Amino acid sequence: MEKRKSSGEEDGSGERGLLHTWKGYSCSLTPERLLLSHPVLQAALGSKHGVLLLEGGHVYSFGELPWKQTSLTATSAEPILEAGLSGQRVVAVAAGSFHSGAVTEDGGVHMWGYNTSGQCGLSGLTVVPNPTPVGIVDSETTPPQVVNVMELACGEEHTLTLSTHHEVWAWGSGCQTGLLTTIFPVWKPQKVEHLAGRHVLQVACGAFHSLALVRCPTTSQDTRRPPLDKCGQCHQLLYTMTDKEDHVIISDNHYCPLGVELGEEGEVRQSTLTSPGRGPSGKGLRNSPSEPILPSYSKSPDKALLSPTIPGGSPAAGPTQSKDESLSAAFVNDVEKAQVAEPDGDAPIVEQDPSTPQQDATKPAGTGTKSSPYPNEQAVKDYLKRLSDHSLAEQAKMSPAVHRPQAYSDSPDPFTSGPMGPTILPAVPVASALNSLVASCASAVGERVASTYEALSLRKVMSYYYTAPNPGAAEGTKESPQERIRLEESLQGKKSSSLGDIREEEAEGLSRRLSLPGLLSQEMPAAVPVITKPVEFKRVESTVSPRLLRRCSRSRVRAAPLNPSDVGENNAHLPSLQTEVWSWGRGQEGQLGHGDVLPRLQPLCIKSLNNKEVLRVAAGSRHSLALTAQSQVFSWGSNSSGQLGHMESPSTVPRLAKMSEGIRVWDVAAGQQHTLLLADGDCFQPILYYSGQQVRENQSSEAQTGGYTQQPVLLPFCMNLGYVSCVFAGGQSCAALADRNVMGFIASLHELVSAERKYYCRLTNIKSQVLQPLLSLDNLSSFLGQSCCGLLQILIGHFNRVCRLTGQNSVSLTSLLRRTRDIKGLVILDNARVFLDTYTEYCSAVGNFLVMGGFQALVKPSQDVFGKGCDVLLRLVESTDENTGAAELLLSLFYLPTQHLQEYSRLLLKLATCYEVNSVDYQKLQDGCSKFESLALRMKRKRKEAEYTAHFWKSFPGKMTDSLRKPSRRLVYESSNKSLTLQNAGRFSVNWFILFSDALVHAQFSTHHVFPLATLWVEPIAEENTVLYGMKVTSPEETFTLLASSPVEKAKWLRSINQAVEQALSGVGSESPGAAQRADPPISRTASYTFYKDSRLKDATYEGRWLAGKPNGRGVLKWPDGRMYTGSFKNGLEDGFGDYAVPNKNLNKTDHYQGSWKDGKMHGFGTYRYATGEMYEGWFQDNMRHGHGMLRTGKLNSSCPSVFIGQWLQDKKNGYGVFDDITRGEKYMGMWQEDQRQGNGVIVTQFGLYYEGAFSNNKMMGTGVLLSEDDTTFEGEFSEDWTLNGKGTLTMPNGDFIEGSFSGVWGSGLKISGSYYKPNLYDSDKENKHKHRAVKLGRLSVPSEEKWLSVFEECWSRLGCETTGQGETSRAWENIAIELTTSRRQHRDSPDLLSRSHHKTLESLEFIPQQSDPVTMESFDSIRRYLIKACDTPLHPLGRLLETLVAVYRMTYVGVGANRRLLPQAVNEIKSYLSRIFQIIRFLFPGLPEDGGIIPEVPNSQKMNSQTADPQLESPRPGRVVSCSALLLPVLLPRLYPPLFTLYALEKEKEEDVYWECVLRLNKQPDLALLAFLGVQQKFWPVSVTVHGEKQQIQSSTKDACFASAVETLQQISTTFTPSDKLQVIQFTFEEITQEVLSLLKKDFLWSMDDLFPVFLYVVLRARIRNLGSEVSLIEDLMDPCVQHGEHGIMFTTLKACYYQIQHEKIT
Secondary structure: OHHHHHOOOOOOOOOOOEEEEEEOOOOOOOOEEEOOOOOEEEEEEOOOEEEEEEOOOOEEEEEEOOOOOOHHHHEEEEEEEOHHHOOOOEEEEEEOOOEEEEEEOOOOEEEEEEOOOOOOOOOOOOEEEEEEEEOOEEOOOOOOEEOOEEEEEEOOOEEEEEEOOOOEEEEEOOHHHOOOOOOOOEEEEEEOHHHOOOEEEEEEEOOOEEEEEEEOOOOOOOOOOOOOOEOOOOOOEOOEEEEEOOEEEEEOOEOOOOOOOOOHHHOOOOHHHOOOOEEOOOOOOOOOOOOOOOOOOOOOOOHHHHOOEEOOOEEOOOOOOOOOHHHHHHHHHHHHHHOOOOOOOOOOOOOOOOOOOOOOOOOOOOOOOOOOOOOOHHHHHHHHHHHHHHHHHHHHHHOOOOOOOOOOOOOOOOOOOOOOOOEEOOOOOHHHHHHHHHHHHHHHHOHHHHHHHHHHOHHHHHHHHOOOOOOOOOOOOOOOHHHHHHHHHHHHOOEOOOOOOOOHHHHOOOOOEEEOOOOOOOOOOOOOOOOOOOOOOOOOOOOOOHHHHHHHHOOOOOOOOOOOOOOOOOOOOOOOOOEEEEEEEOOOOOOOOOOOOOOEEEEEEOHHHOOOOEEEEEEOOOEEEEEEOOOOEEEEEOOOOOOOOOOOOOEEEEEEOOOOOOOEEEEEEEOOOEEEEEEEOOOOOOEEEEEEEEEEEOOOOOEEEEEEOOOOEEOHHHHHHOEEEEEEEEOOEEEEEEEOOOOOHHHHHHHHHHHHHHHHHHHHHHHHHHHHHHHOOOOHHHHHOHHHHHHHHHHHHHHHHHHHHHHHHHHHHHHHHHOOOOOOOOHHHHOHHHHHHHHHHHHHHHHHHHHOOHHHHOHHHHHHHHOOOOHHHHHHHOOOOOOOOHHHHHHHHHOHHHHHHHHHHHHHHHHHOOOOOOOHHHHHHHHHHHHHHHHHHHHHHHHHHHHHHHHHHHHOOHHHHHHHOOOOOOEEEEOOOOOEEEOOOOOOOOOEEEEEOOEEEEEOOOOEEEEEHHHOEEEEOOHHHOOOEEEEEEOOOOEEEEEEOOHHHHHHHHHHHHHHHHHHHHOOHHHOOOHHHOOOOOOEEEEEEEOOOOOOOOOOEEEEEEEOOEEEEEEEEEOOOOOEEEEEEEOOEEEEEEEEEEEEOOOOEEEEEEEEEEOOEEEEEEEEEOOOOOEEEEEEEOOEEEEEEEEEEOOOHHHOOEEEEEEEEOOEEEEEEEEEEOOOOEEEEEEEEOOEEEEEEEEEEOOOOEEEEEEEOOEEEEEEEEEOOOOOEEEEEEEEOOEEEEEEEEEOOOOOEEEEEEEEEOOOOOEEEEEEEOOOOOHHHHHHHHHHHOOOOOOOOOOHHHOOHHHHHHHHHHOOOOEOOEOOHHHHHHHHHHHHHHHHHHHHHOHHHOOHHHHHHHHHHOOOOOOOOOOOHHHHHHHHHHHHHHOOOOOOHHHHHHHHHHHHHHHHHOHHHOOHHHHHHHHHHHHHHHHHHHHHHHHHOOOOOOOOEEEOOOOHHHHHHHHHHOHHHOOOOOOEEEOHHHHHHHHHHHHHHHHHHHHHHHHOHHHHHHHHHHHHHHOOOOHHHHHHHOOOOHHHOOOEEEEOOEEEEOOOOOOOOOOHHHHHHHHHHHHOOOHHHHHHHHHHHHHHHHHHHHHHHOOOOOOOHHHHHHHHHHHHHHHOOOOHHHHHHHHHHHOOHHHOOOHHHHHHHHHHHHHHHHHOOOOO
16 A cells, blocks of 8 residues: 555545445445544454454444443444554454454454353453453463464354464354363363364354365375275274165265264364274274174264264164174164254254353254163173174284273263273275175175176276275374374265255265165165175175166276366465365254254365365355355355355255356355355446345334345445445445545456456366366367377366466455555566466467367367357357357467466556556566566467468378477478579479478478478578579588579578577577577587488487587587497597497496597597406507506406506507516516517516516517526526526526526426536635626616606607607697696586695696796796696696606506515616606706706805705805706605615615614613724713703713714604705704714814714614615615715715624624
8 A cells, every 4th residue: 555655646544445334135225334534454243243444453343332331332333443452453353243353463362242152262251341362372382382363253152263373273162163172161262173284274153153264285195095994083884785675785875973972071082183094983893894893883882872863864874783683773773763853954043041051952862861772881891892802902913002991970961982992993995895895795695796796896986986095094192183184085085974955966975875786776865874784685686787887987087187286286475276165063054064964063174165266265144155266156054045145945065156147256245144245247346246134224223124035136336335345244234345446546456356357267167168078078089199189188287277377366366455455466476487487388388289280180079069060169269250160269269368468468557557657566567567468479479380380281291291290390481482492403303491490301202301400500602602592501411502592582591590590599489589689590509419321420319519510519429329428529529538438238338438539539648447347547549549558457446467557559568568467476577569578578476586588479588587586596598488498507596506508497397407516615716606696687677768658758749749859848838838727627617626735736837937048046946846836736747747657666666566676677767767857847948957067156145045945956066056866856756765765675684684783782782881882082972961951961871862963863864755855864963963072072173084983873873773774775876976076975975884884893
């Protein structure tokens, strides 16, 4: 309303919310308008009073108000303000017969009026004069929570509220409260437990009955469960058999006496309060029909006389027969005696004092006295005991029975409960129940019946009807509300009881009987009791019941549901149409709608209103109303004054009120004996109808009744009231709330809502009058064919969605009209996207059906159903042209919804004009209007396209139609007028080009080819080249030229093809507004295509990026045989990085390649995992392994039997490589050719054998040297592996040797022919011995420079050089930049692959160090820092090279390769690495001098800086010496250190053992003794040492105290890697010694070697370095040549001397 004011309207109290009241329906009647200060929002009418809610939350009362304390206000014609509610913002009011209620904004409830029956919910007061708060507290929650209320309804003696959680709470008196108690009144509000867990939408109160509108629970998972065979409420059999004279009847006429039976202490004994499948039956119930069955009512001996009865003299549901037939007979007789006829429909209610707890006047007679079918209680107990002996134990196993001990009493209270609590019964599926049922019957009636049952498959017949979900039995004593709801759903589907006034279609599901074969048709009461008993039958006939056959032959439900429960219900903003109506309370007038006149103590669903889309309920005193979304009104209950709106009287089930055609009711109200209806007529201004008692006012102003309506009558004054938005009724009064039409807004709003209601009714009529009859045809699928059948199903599905959405919108708009009358919450605006999508999908479905000839195919079935004239269709289309064909009528009918879009647009625009142009609401409405208008235009265009296409297929040759016609394919343009031909086509050839929305078809005589538009490129050929109007068309496998007949045709075809391609690519057809504006579709695009020509790609499907007819960019290529490539393409071929999988059918596994490609072949670095378990990681060329690579062989990579790493040439090992044969424990390091060892090589084994020499044809063949672990050496000729053959020399470890000819396998006996030499002890012989034993290793192995050539070649090629050192430096840097940028981009997409520090390294590598020629000290430092970073990341070519070298080095010298004789080769290999890497660095930085070259001296300050920056590289010569070891060892050696140092340790093992023994021995001595022993001058002996800051004197026993800091420094030598670092440690050690001596002597001092050596020897001994020999050898082998003769060189020599001195130290 505020927004309306903002649009500049005058919105006074005189315009909105005007309330008019009247009584009766006479022509001369003039309603009285109540004059109030504010607009009325809501009114409620009681018997003789009313309550009004005004804008601002004020509440007024008027009429007779006897509960007011002053006589002035007891009767008030003028409304008086309820002052008790001032300060409260009230949002809803309600009025009962003699009390009132109000709901406040915060969910609180206030009540006032008479409280004699507790209807005001306030204990201790009979009258509540003023509004008083009523506290509603949910005590089941912890802590107890206050319940917020949103709706209130009041009856005569009870009140109902609807909480914000959609639960119902009640208080007051009588069964109409639905509460589990017999003690009335109920003062304190209590929850109606039977509706807990359900989503209640609205509540309504009659005088003594209640109604609730409930949203249907979702039945997604329960719909397919079999139904129960027993009632979950009372545990009677749902199917029963009884003999009737000479035939058997199977019936499901089970009426559950829900709510009639009360327990003692005021507690209702209700099975559904425990768990599904549990009932109040005794323990002894059996499931098998052949066993004795306890009567179903046997819970209490008194219960039999409580059997609810129905006219006809039969109990509503009979007990099952026990074997004690005399008892049963007594039982039945007593029941019959206790029966009483129900009061007639018009019988008056027995009035009782409202202050006393009310009991229903219609309860069965005989309830006052105790009358049992058994002689006494003891007999019952004995009988129960006998019955339960067998089954109790079995049932206890399944679930524990709950016992509630309860003493019998002889009190006359009829509502006494039995001695047993609820017992859990096993749920038996319907199939087993029926089988056992029929089996017991067959035992009685003979095999003939059983065989007939088999033939008929009665089980199938029965299961056809039973579609209700079955929850099954649950364990335990509690259940969730949802479970209980599902149980009740299944049970109420089987409830059946009728008074015979129900038409068959309404009664289906309420009352059914099936006769077994051979049963005579016999007159029976509508709800006959059926008792199971195994009886011998005299006569059986084999005829089949006609009714059964009729039911059997009925066609099953089709696949396209007309009322799908899930369609559209999932949108939270739209109201649900799937509702149920529940009723409870007194039913003597049939006002509960269950087909009987019995009371219900608890809510029960009115099944006949299911699927009727009820959106509102109303309750009069003794009748009820339900308003549906289709604007129909169902009424039931008392019709004494014609208040039901139809002639029948009374009605115990809902019936449609008789309204004139075209009258759509949208609001209802019910009074004491009248009904008021608000409806749409011919115009959109609402009209009022009245049905019920006539009331006339006489002179004494007392209302008198007389006469009543036969059916609803129009109230003539309604047009004078303005635009009525809602109606109210109560007592004898009526009220209508109306608005004046200000500035057209109210009229426009009513027009919008009215149009939507009319539209929804029209859609439902189409559904019921056209679709249902058509779908019920058995031969429909034969008319339509398979494809059209599926399309019709889809179309109906979409039609249902449109229908459901319209219904929901209609309900939402009606609700808006009844409440706010404002555009806030207009669903059509807030959820426009839902509407647009639904209509778009629907329009496509209609178009698809039309294109496939569906409407033409429906003509014959339509004529069969509707007759030749198809009058039904004509009426629904609202056409007067009788010559219109059935196909056109059906088409018009299905296109109706799309025409309604224009109506939406028009009405929204009309609403918008009521607002100022610059307001937000105007803009909102305008946007909505334009959306629907543009959609309507688009739908119109779509329809034209579909009709054009359908017309085209009629003229197209039939053979090709079948293959080319597709539902979604639309015709765009075609060349039947010879507008387009193929260049160079034959003279007699026929070329027909057809452009569809998804493909260009080239049709010839009997063949055609389809070119998908997504992969079609078309470009005009320049006119200057030729006089012809040509277009070049490119597809993935063909390129051809098309010639147009004229420039106009050429332009037309070009535009059509380009637009069609653009739309095909965008995937939205012509719906995207920008599609037509673009001149040409993109040359690069994403599409899918299956190749049909290309030999390599035949039948393969490519999906990915394209460029001008070729795959280009990322894509996926799949072959039919399972091969698949995923990765980059270039110019139609695999190029770049990609994944390739090839299935291996023999092994049932897949070969998988991941790596680089070039020109459609594997090229570059990659990893190939073979199905055999092998894995190759390395370089490829032309699909072959080529370059450096590693092959792991073996079934599992974790335990590879062999590994080869080395050079490959065209898929074969060629060049240098290392082969580790894990199974044999051998490692070969040498040359290969054609996959065989050929040339020089070395083999080491795990047993310590070492061979170096020549190999040929994969064998040791030629000259070689063989050494065993104990230094036995053979040097000579070999012919096979480990086989000596020819001349040679065998040298023993002790120096003895044999020269001669040898033959045989090493280690298994040699044949020798030669001379044996035993050198003696003379000096000359010693020299001789030395000469023969010193075998020079490494001569016959592969030189270090020739190893791993392929690794370095790959690095050079990455830098853009074809051969080593040949190339341009600038190009090399470009390649580095490209590689780094590509890597960064790849890792940006998956950031988890790179650490943060790694990412920073990459960033810093983008800056190339400035080069100067020649290199200065400063630039040399920046180069050195750059190299450290470059070698640290494998994404840089140098880092990649280093990583590969580390891998091959470890592969060579780890494991079996850790052989001490390999040490020289390992050292030389590192040196060769250094020189070759330095060559690459000099190529990148040409200004660097050669290895050993000098960078000239720089100014003094810079020299100081550089020296402090890197002191390890200082040199005695001026300037700095550049050496490869100083530059590269710091980055290379730390990674190679473990295998290298292991070799050193193995080589020096014996030496170091001697050294270590000596170190341990000498370290046992104290400091002073050791200094003395080593000959250290006494002046160098420390006198005192500092320990923890305190000086302590050196004692003779002091140990490890002297020169402690120097010792600690020297120990750090083991923690460093490079020789320069180790030399640094030695230098620091000398400095520490010097410092200590200087502090001792306290004067300047220069060392002499004689003084220094003993002191340093002491430090070395005390440092206890375990592998000192290895450290010394490593430094000696790898130290920078330029420091050998400097200070570092002298210090190292001193350390080396100490090592040898310690080894040869003698202790005397």
